[in-house]
Amino acid sequence: MFNFMEDPNAQTLMALYISLLMQLVGVALAVLVDPYIKRENRIRIYTIVVIVTYLLFEPYVTETYGPALFGSHGVLWYTFHSSFSYIMRTVVLYLFIGLSGNTWGKNILRAILVINAFFCCSAFFVPWVFVFNENYGWHRGPLGFIPFVASFILVLWLVVGSVIRFRGIKRRESSIPVIISIFVVGAVLGDVEMGFSPMVSFLNVAMTGSTVFFYIWMHLQFVREHEKAIRAEQRIKIMMSQIQPHFLFNALSTIQALTETDPERASKVIEEFATYLRQNISSLNQDSMIPVSKEIEHTKTYSDIEEVRFPSIKIEYDIEDDEFLIPPLTIQPMVENAIRHGVRGKKHGWVCVNIYREGDMHVISIRDNGKGFDVNQMIEDTKNGDHIGIKNVRDRIKEMTGGTFSIESVIGEGTSITIRIPA
Numbered sequence: 001m002f003n004f005m006e007d008p009n010a011q012t013l014m015a016l017y018i019s020l021l022m023q024l025v026g027v028a029l030a031v032l033v034d035p036y037i038k039r040e041n042r043i044r045i046y047t048i049v050v051i052v053t054y055l056l057f058e059p060y061v062t063e064t065y066g067p068a069l070f071g072s073h074g075v076l077w078y079t080f081h082s083s084f085s086y087i088m089r090t091v092v093l094y095l096f097i098g099l100s101g102n103t104w105g106k107n108i109l110r111a112i113l114v115i116n117a118f119f120c121c122s123a124f125f126v127p128w129v130f131v132f133n134e135n136y137g138w139h140r141g142p143l144g145f146i147p148f149v150a151s152f153i154l155v156l157w158l159v160v161g162s163v164i165r166f167r168g169i170k171r172r173e174s175s176i177p178v179i180i181s182i183f184v185v186g187a188v189l190g191d192v193e194m195g196f197s198p199m200v201s202f203l204n205v206a207m208t209g210s211t212v213f214f215y216i217w218m219h220l221q222f223v224r225e226h227e228k229a230i231r232a233e234q235r236i237k238i239m240m241s242q243i244q245p246h247f248l249f250n251a252l253s254t255i256q257a258l259t260e261t262d263p264e265r266a267s268k269v270i271e272e273f274a275t276y277l278r279q280n281i282s283s284l285n286q287d288s289m290i291p292v293s294k295e296i297e298h299t300k301t302y303s304d305i306e307e308v309r310f311p312s313i314k315i316e317y318d319i320e321d322d323e324f325l326i327p328p329l330t331i332q333p334m335v336e337n338a339i340r341h342g343v344r345g346k347k348h349g350w351v352c353v354n355i356y357r358e359g360d361m362h363v364i365s366i367r368d369n370g371k372g373f374d375v376n377q378m379i380e381d382t383k384n385g386d387h388i389g390i391k392n393v394r395d396r397i398k399e400m401t402g403g404t405f406s407i408e409s410v411i412g413e414g415t416s417i418t419i420r421i422p423a
Contacts, residue, residue, distance in 0.1 A: 102161030342370020
């Protein structure tokens with residue numbers, strides 16, 4: 001047994017064990033409290049942690065306490081632990097493939113595990129893969145390459161599957177499983193090339209580090225999926241806030257009245273109304289930004305309907321700059337707010353949308369001569385869940401474009417909204 005108080009090498013070895021064990025315990029605790037990890041992946045990581053911990057400490061326990069524990073059955077127990085270690089290493093690689101999200105060819109992978117386990121267990125009966133002599137010396141058999149071939153196939157499967165799964169816009173994300181695979185292969189080659197059996201092999205160190213890397217990678221994946229779900233929910237709220245029941249009913253009532261007084265104009269309004277609904281619904285599936293010209297087109301469709309309903313108001317557009325991108329449903333909700341809460345009740349109400357370039361900024365200005373409001377009170381109401389349309393537009397401008405969103409309003413005079421987007 002090692003004297004850890006006097007042997008510097010033993011102290012170094014103990015420090016390495018503690019470091020690797022802390023990594024494994026840290027991953028297990030992180031997975032325990034991580035809300036983003038799915039149950040099946042949680043089980044995979046726990047299984048990997050248990051297996052890698054066994055692979056890490058088994059050589060030390062066997063080397064230090066083997067003679068006392070195994071007695072006259074030493075060869076049998078050494079054979080058991082070697083066979084089990086070979087089998088468990090392929091199981092860890094199989095679990096890594098599951099964590100990467102690759103679900104193709106599961107039956108083939110399981111068949112590889114079974115074949116490898118069969119040949120490893122044959123060491124109890126015939127020296128095909130390896131054998132221990134009476135002095136517990138390990139010797140490779142004529143089929144000793146089989147565990148390495150099985151591991152190589154699983155590593156290759158992990159690399160190819162990750163590259164295919166994350167190709168295109170997610171191509172960079174496939175690099176982490178690929179790097180992990182390179183570490184594992186390099187560790188195996190290092191162990192084979194050096195030709196000795198240390199207490200802590202390169203492969204065990206690589207598998208411990210790979211477990212940590214895989215957890216970090218998975219956490220980032222699930223956080224990204226969670227954020228995507230939040231954005232989808234946000235888009236639904238935006239759409240529902242824009243397609244208000246009273247607007248639908250009033251628009252249909254206007255169309256009904258026009259069919260009796262001006263059928264031709266009623267037909268045009270019906271077409272615009274259908275276009276408005278189609279554009280709003282399509283925004284549900286729009287995760288990226290759109291040309292500002294498309295947003296203006298959608299806003300004009302909406303404002304045309306409102307001008308039919310309220311002949312006393314006028315919506316004007318002064319577009320000098322239309323070659324940049326913005327989040328969908330950015331301008332239209334602000335124009336709708338200006339009409340609904342500002343100018344709709346005025347005898348001569350107007351809303352002006354002006355888009356222009358100012359230095360290195362694209363500027364969108366939406367002004368009205370409506371009722372106006374207390375901006376400070378509006379900000380307080382937003383914290384309580386009110387004015388969700390304004391909050392969503394402001395947040396998306398900031399997050400998706402790095403731009404700014406400001407409001408100025410004077411009660412009795414009107415409101416001005418200014419959106420600045422970096423060119």
